[in-house]
Amino acid sequence: MIEILRAGPLATVQDLGRPGWRDRGLSLCGALDEFALQAGNLLVGNAPGAAGLEFTLGAATLRFHADTCIAVTGADANASLDGHPLRPWWRQRVRAGQTLKLAAPRERMRSYVAMAGGLDLLPTLGSLSTDLKGGFGGLDGRALRDGDRLPLNPTPALPARAVGIRPPDWTPAVRVLPGPEHEDFTAAAREAFWASDWTVTPQSNRMGYRLAGPVLERERGEELASHGVLPGVIQVPPSGQPIVLLADAQTTGGYPKIAVVIRADLWKLGQLRLGARLRFVPCTRDEAVAALREQRMLLDQMRIALCMST
């Protein structure tokens, strides 16, 4: 069992989300930095999509009530175990009674704690991800609170050798493809979209980031019929200030879509802080698919290398 002594600003149970129910209006949810969660799981010998804990801006304390093996990935929160510094993106043995502390990361937004064996919780509609707005999944469908206790699955044979992964480089720039309504925007709006620094406003959450920057105007102003949307879609409401959809986003929307963040760069969005600056970089469909292939290959290579190291 793990006891959450301090949950920090926003801590949730997340796996890779709840696909397959979007025609019923259920959001995908899942870790905002999927790469970090999967890497953490691989380090502790789990399936890459096992559920772990997502912490926002650190400031969290956990006590372990059983021997296990953990990995802290994502934002480097200067993690420490009973006061001894822990290497980020490394596997670590933990003894019953030890306390893990996450401090505030200097950069990036979300840190992940993966535990060998995973959490012993009941999936809802096929996933352990917390759906915060739906109020289901994870632990009682809500963010973790101080004092919560999470049961752990029995730990399999613990991987013994200390081993780590080099974290991927993160920059506040994401590659995007033009959206279906890209050409409906004025030439000035399109230019401003690519050329500007966009600020993540405080009115942002796991559903999406509301951005502030130049007002993006459309040439054609008619309303669109509601249509399916996905994490990564950048929609522009009549205020002209774009919204980038994230994992908890609604399944359909009605605002024009100026661009779509490529799948391989979604994790970078998840690591953006409120108040941070963001830039959009144009790319092609082929580049987007190649980037996704490369990312999956990297995870595969990690899995193979880690299997061989135990």
Added chain:
Amino acid sequence: MSELSVHPLGETALCCTLPAPLSLEQQQRVWQLAAGLANVDGVQELIPGMNNLTLVFDPLRTEPAALEAAALALWVKPPRRQQLGRLVEIPVIYDGPDLGDVASHCGLSIDEVLRRHTAGDYVVYFIGFQPGFAYLGGLDESLHTPRRSEPRVAVPRGSVGIGGAQTGIYPLVTPGGWQLIGRTSLALFDPQAEPPTLLAPGDRVRFVATTE
């Protein structure tokens, strides 16, 4: 027959848009297209919208050209006749914060907005936006009202609203851009229930004005 237009939404999805105008017959074709594409290799999810269908796929397993061809092949087949679903009555207290704005936009009294909204015979076109949120066809044209220019950060659970040519009920607290005209106490979504949503595509809906 008019063309089905298919365009990419990022590298992992395609959006199929049916020719205008929107109609119940057309929407039945959206449901049929979704059913026909469900077993195509590489398709992960099918999200019906209003007069459109979004296909989510794994770009490392499928070429979008193959999916587009599959969609177009289904589109040229003659449509099947479909029955409408059951009738669901939704009790509504008409006291929403935007009721006055809707009335003045439509040039009607508040009583007349109520009368026309409850007189409607609605059909669930699709479920989307949030769990169990039914997009209903059949809103009286005189009640069409554009969405708010700035979406609300928190719309209360059970709110009944109008967004453009559509009307519907918010099953959960959420940000949203529709004009709110009333609320219902009926649960539209329950993750522990089977099925988890009260309404399904094809169901017929009536709003009944109530005071409690």
